[in-house]
Amino acid sequence: MSVTAAAGFRAAGVAAGVKSSGGADVALVVNDGPIDAAAGVFTANRAKANPVLWSQQALADGTARAVILNSGGANCFTGAFGFQTTHQTAERVAERLGIGAVEVQVCSTGLIGVGDEAFRQAVLRGVDLAVDALGDDEAAGLAAARAIMTTDSVPKQAIDSRGGYTVGGMAKGAGMLAPGLATMLVVLTTDAVADAAMLDRALRAATRVTFDRLDSDGCMSTNDTVLLLASGASGQRASEAELTAAVTAVCDDLARQLQADAEGASHDIAIEVLGAASEDDAVSVGRSVARSNLFKAAIFGNDPNWGRVLAAIGTTDASFDPFEVDVAFNGVRVCHAGEPDRPREEVDLTPRETRIRIDLHAGEHAATIRTNDLTHEYVHENSAYAS
């Protein structure tokens, strides 16, 4: 169950010929109300794809009635023609649903530079097929989740119910996962009653500690979009704290599914930073490790190379003394106060789940950054993506 788990939503996923493979490639999510409050978080990359440029503007009024998504092409760096394609796509959805074009959010994912006439016609055909295929059941939600997959090996869905309402969601993403989001599209739906301002705060609070702390390969995408739509169909007015908790739970679940499906990864790594002087320091230290190719290659080789951890965190400006730091790999403290501690042979890095614990001994704050190892498969998949 995903975007159709909450009452008031219909969805569809269809094959429209955007992908040359013939697979499902256009998804549609429709909010049937009674309310149409919505919030979104978009990529921080200045190189924004056409659908991001459109959707940010269209969401400025805090409402959305539908989300149209395609895989098979990012429609990024495709110029004025590409922006017109996004606009026409929103207009086609609006026309078919009897709503306004600015009530339609548009998301695209795939290769940058893809967005020609054939792409446009395929997406528009997808709109028609998807409207005809809309359903409110589990199968409809799953079809939508499948249609947004690119190099994903599995569809990603999550759900959380509390307080008489539900939050559900779907996500795609399997690489280019980085702070400020990733090459990821996420649509969350809820039947709680909430206004756009509360949705916005809840969504930002949730993404800050979930998607923003997933840094698979340090690369930031041009198309990242996370949307949260409320139908109010449950009639239950949500408290902000409870809604934030529910949205965070769904985002956390989806983020872990993204991590588990990262291209070519053989380890899912949680970098837990403790004893930091501030939460920002903890995040900065964790991210420096998550972005060290030498560290990531060592994990691939099942090597508890704590020297590469310390070399990475030494490049940050966080408040701590590098020579007072403890580092543990999967529970074995291999470095204590900046010197070798337990023998590296005691560390077992064969499980996929990997925990690196870094105690800075500089304060009371903590944060966990999630990443993956650097593998032969990562290189292979990312050198062959366009061909």
Added chain:
Amino acid sequence: MSVTAAAGFRAAGVAAGVKSSGGADVALVVNDGPIDAAAGVFTANRAKANPVLWSQQALADGTARAVILNSGGANCFTGAFGFQTTHQTAERVAERLGIGAVEVQVCSTGLIGVGDEAFRQAVLRGVDLAVDALGDDEAAGLAAARAIMTTDSVPKQAIDSRGGYTVGGMAKGAGMLAPGLATMLVVLTTDAVADAAMLDRALRAATRVTFDRLDSDGCMSTNDTVLLLASGASGQRASEAELTAAVTAVCDDLARQLQADAEGASHDIAIEVLGAASEDDAVSVGRSVARSNLFKAAIFGNDPNWGRVLAAIGTTDASFDPFEVDVAFNGVRVCHAGEPDRPREEVDLTPRETRIRIDLHAGEHAATIRTNDLTHEYVHENSAYAS
């Protein structure tokens, strides 16, 4: 010819048992004067190895008479015992040469955390062997250059003569190459007459546009050291401009040798950024591309993926409009004004030398950043390094 090319210098390289392989692992460079002016640039990493901590202090007076270097262990994060090892090493050199310990620079390279009693005894044995082996000929310089190799496949030496004096140098490094230097040790010697302040300015000007613009894998080392020693033995007083040019030429030559020998690389990539509003902007844009794993994996796959270039530069805060940028791969402009231009099939990425030209159309400044591609071999070598 390298560190012994300039008059007034002797060198040696010996096998002392620091490396378990039995290969050469201790090098010594001695300045016989008549002057002993020196300058150094050290890693910007806060996690500094013991020899870096020693050498920075010992060089504070602008003089050095000898440099002792070892491969086979970084003596980093080895605590007070490791610092004592560095100190004892300097003292042993000083005793054997009849100079003061603070006139001895110490450099180590190898695995972090390695620096136990056996390491200490091997390095001290190396001092004795090296003093006995000192010579002022080409063979002595080559022996020193070989003794500092770790994963390097070839020794690196360079020379430049002008104005009646010579600048020569040796370098090691084959990975962890990043701004603020790399896992690299470089010793430069000159027989020009120059004071420490001029040497310092010349060295910083040279490293800023050479080693600091080589970003092989984004990782910054704990042991990076670049030293410049002047003997004055030519009797020629150098002009600052000419000396800077000579030192820059030698650094540039060595930097290209480091790039060409980067672990597992199959492409040497020059990222030329033009039309920037400032030189800092050009460097920042070039570096963002050099650090994109997705871009680097694409080059490995001979894929002119300009979308990944634009996605990378969009993460910087340099002054330019992402939608006005041109990108060319090996002379073929595949992106013009933020849209597809020539077909990617026209680009030939099979040569090892790869040129990416990015025109920001935002000003008159330029800079070139050098990097390598991300390959299966990189992952393999860096996952197996410690084992």
